[in-house]
Amino acid sequence: MKISSFVYSLRQGMKNILRNRFYSLASVATMIVCIFMFGVFSAIVINVNHVVREVEQGVAVVVYFDEGISDQQITAIGDFIRGREEVADATYVSPEEAWAQFAPVYFGDEDPELAKELMEGFAEDNPLINSANYQIHLKDVSKQDQLVKAISGLEGVRRVDSNDSVADVLTHFNSLLGYLSVGVVILLFAVAVFLISNTVAVGIAVRKEEIGIMKLIGATDLFIRAPFIFEGVILGLVGSGIPLLILALIYGKLDDLLRTKFGMLSGVVTLVSSGEIFRYLVPISLLIGVGIGFLGSMITIRKHLKV
Amino acid sequence: MIHMDNVSKAYSTGNPAVNDINLHIEKGEFVFIIGPSGAGKTTLFKLLLKELEPTSGTITVAGQELNSMKRRQIPKFRRNIGVVFQDFRLLKDRNLYENIAFAQRVVETSSRKIRRDVPQALSSVGLAERYKALPNELSGGEQQRIAIARALVNDPQLIMADEPTGNLDAQNAWEIMKLLEEINEKGTTVLVVTHNREIVDAMKKRVITLEDGKIISDEKEGGYSHED
Numbered sequence: 412m413k414i415s416s417f418v419y420s421l422r423q424g425m426k427n428i429l430r431n432r433f434y435s436l437a438s439v440a441t442m443i444v445c446i447f448m449f450g451v452f453s454a455i456v457i458n459v460n461h462v463v464r465e466v467e468q469g470v471a472v473v474v475y476f477d478e479g480i481s482d483q484q485i486t487a488i489g490d491f492i493r494g495r496e497e498v499a500d501a502t503y504v505s506p507e508e509a510w511a512q513f514a515p516v517y518f519g520d521e522d523p524e525l526a527k528e529l530m531e532g533f534a535e536d537n538p539l540i541n542s543a544n545y546q547i548h549l550k551d552v553s554k555q556d557q558l559v560k561a562i563s564g565l566e567g568v569r570r571v572d573s574n575d576s577v578a579d580v581l582t583h584f585n586s587l588l589g590y591l592s593v594g595v596v597i598l599l600f601a602v603a604v605f606l607i608s609n610t611v612a613v614g615i616a617v618r619k620e621e622i623g624i625m626k627l628i629g630a631t632d633l634f635i636r637a638p639f640i641f642e643g644v645i646l647g648l649v650g651s652g653i654p655l656l657i658l659a660l661i662y663g664k665l666d667d668l669l670r671t672k673f674g675m676l677s678g679v680v681t682l683v684s685s686g687e688i689f690r691y692l693v694p695i696s697l698l699i700g701v702g703i704g705f706l707g708s709m710i711t712i713r714k715h716l717k718v
Numbered sequence: 719m720i721h722m723d724n725v726s727k728a729y730s731t732g733n734p735a736v737n738d739i740n741l742h743i744e745k746g747e748f749v750f751i752i753g754p755s756g757a758g759k760t761t762l763f764k765l766l767l768k769e770l771e772p773t774s775g776t777i778t779v780a781g782q783e784l785n786s787m788k789r790r791q792i793p794k795f796r797r798n799i800g801v802v803f804q805d806f807r808l809l810k811d812r813n814l815y816e817n818i819a820f821a822q823r824v825v826e827t828s829s830r831k832i833r834r835d836v837p838q839a840l841s842s843v844g845l846a847e848r849y850k851a852l853p854n855e856l857s858g859g860e861q862q863r864i865a866i867a868r869a870l871v872n873d874p875q876l877i878m879a880d881e882p883t884g885n886l887d888a889q890n891a892w893e894i895m896k897l898l899e900e901i902n903e904k905g906t907t908v909l910v911v912t913h914n915r916e917i918v919d920a921m922k923k924r925v926i927t928l929e930d931g932k933i934i935s936d937e938k939e940g941g942y943s944h945e946d
């Protein structure tokens with residue numbers, strides 16, 4: 412196809428859209444809802460995944476010992492823990508280290524000088540003398556329960572703290588959300604394909620006579636079909652571009668809010684960066700948009716445009 | 719230009735609309751096809767354009783054998799033929815210039831050639847000044863002239879007109895026939911289906927008469943009068 416023909420077909424496709432405003436609008440609106448929901452679901456799933464990974468990286472399980480336990484026993488417990496396959500690594504934290512870790516949190520790190528002074532005040536009388544522990548990182552958070560059970564039964568273990576399978580819940584939630592979103596989005600996509608194919612069908616009906624003349628003059632199949640393919644693809648592109656813009660705006664605002672306004676949450680709850688999310692979301696959504704538009708128009712063209 | 723050998727076409731219902739026709743038309747001829755309503759004239763045209771497939775027989779148009787022609791070759795083939803209809807079939811939302819340019823655009827003619835050919839086609843049918851008018855602003859005769867200009871602009875070897883004067887008064891009918899005759903004199907083969915007895919009798923062209931799908935007469939300088 413020549414460039415001039417390409418431009419001509421593109422313009423005819425746009426004309427179809429404008430001439431047939433009601434259907435075009437309905438198609439685009441459905442696409443917008445579709446892609447918007449797809450985007451929201453994706454953003455949530457990606458963020459939850461991100462949190463899960465973070466939880467997995469953080470200390471999942473902390474093991475405390477009975478008072479007066481011997482160093483040997485501690486070593487034995489350590490060996491047991493490290494021997495288990497779900498454990499990535501286990502670090503021994505002495506009471507002094509525990510205090511050093513905890514104190515800044517306790518006294519706040521706004522004023523490091525003051526905190527240091529206060530800490531030194533407690534140095535002789537470590538409040539966490541019984542807080543020696545193992546900090547365990549897991550390879551897979553879903554195995555947390557079985558590990559906790561195994562360690563709790565050991566001699567010399569006073570307490571096993573775990574993040575009460577936050578990660579587990581999150582993982583569950585995520586896969587549930589994943590299924591839900593796939594279901595909803597597929598349904599909406601089907602509606603979008605249906606609407607676009609109807610929109611294109613109206614365009615073909617309006618141009619029925621013109622198409623008849625084109626065939627007799629000797630226009631190729633491709634030339635006759637191109638405007639309608641463009642029509643579908645443009646509808647798909649607009650229908651995916653608009654929600655992407657909206658999503659980008661909302662996401663950016665939300666990210667900002669969480670970073671600045673909610674000071675106490677800052678650093679605790681953060682979003683995966685816009686860039687990271689939209690790097691995937693933009694091409695995938697646009698591709699889906701174009702795909703739906705193409706599919707919608709192809710279905711109609713095959714049905715109503717037997718050349 | 720046209721060779722039909724033992725061509726029949728039966729629609730699913732009833733008798734064959736075209737029944738065992740043998741027809742040969744040479745390059746540069748002007749031929750009238752007449753016959754009563756339902757005789758099969760339009761069906762014959764559709765066979766020649768490969769809009770319809772014959773039930774049997776072979777058809778060759780402009781040196782191309784239609785039976786073995788592939789679907790994707792049809793558009794190229796049709797560019798050899800200009801078609802004119804009783805109801806003009808102009809695009810009502812486009813002006814005269816655009817209507818003619820349309821015929822070139824859809825066969826992917828370059829813009830430069832379109833800019834050169836369209837004014838020429840418009841003046842060859844005497845409507846150069848009206849290029850901005852919409853079809854509805856024209857008389858029937860003028861609309862048909864635009865339709866002829868559109869059929870001509872791609873330089874076809876053959877013009878096929880199916881009752882081109884059916885919607886026109888006597889005066890306009892004559893003008894259209896004269897225009898087709900002029901086109902024929904420049905070398906284009908012309909095939910005209912018509913019910914206009916007066917014109918057929920006066921023009922002394924080859925006349926093929928169809929009835930019930932069969933050729934019942936084919937005369938060099940024929941007319942309706944010869945039927946009697």
Ligand SMILES: Nc1ncnc2c1ncn2[C@@H]1O[C@H](COP(=O)(O)OP(=O)(O)OP(=O)(O)O)[C@@H](O)[C@H]1O
Binds near residue numbers: 730731735753755760
């Ligand atoms: N699509 C079709 N399906 C079934 N029968 C058809 C179809 N088209 C035409 N026919 C029949 O074929 C026969 C020939 O029709 P055709 O249109 O070729 O006649 P015609 O000579 O052009 O008539 P007219 O002068 O009225 O235009 C008629 O009996 C008509 O009813």
Ligand SMILES: [Mg+2]
Binds near residue numbers: 759760
């Ligand atoms: Mg007819």
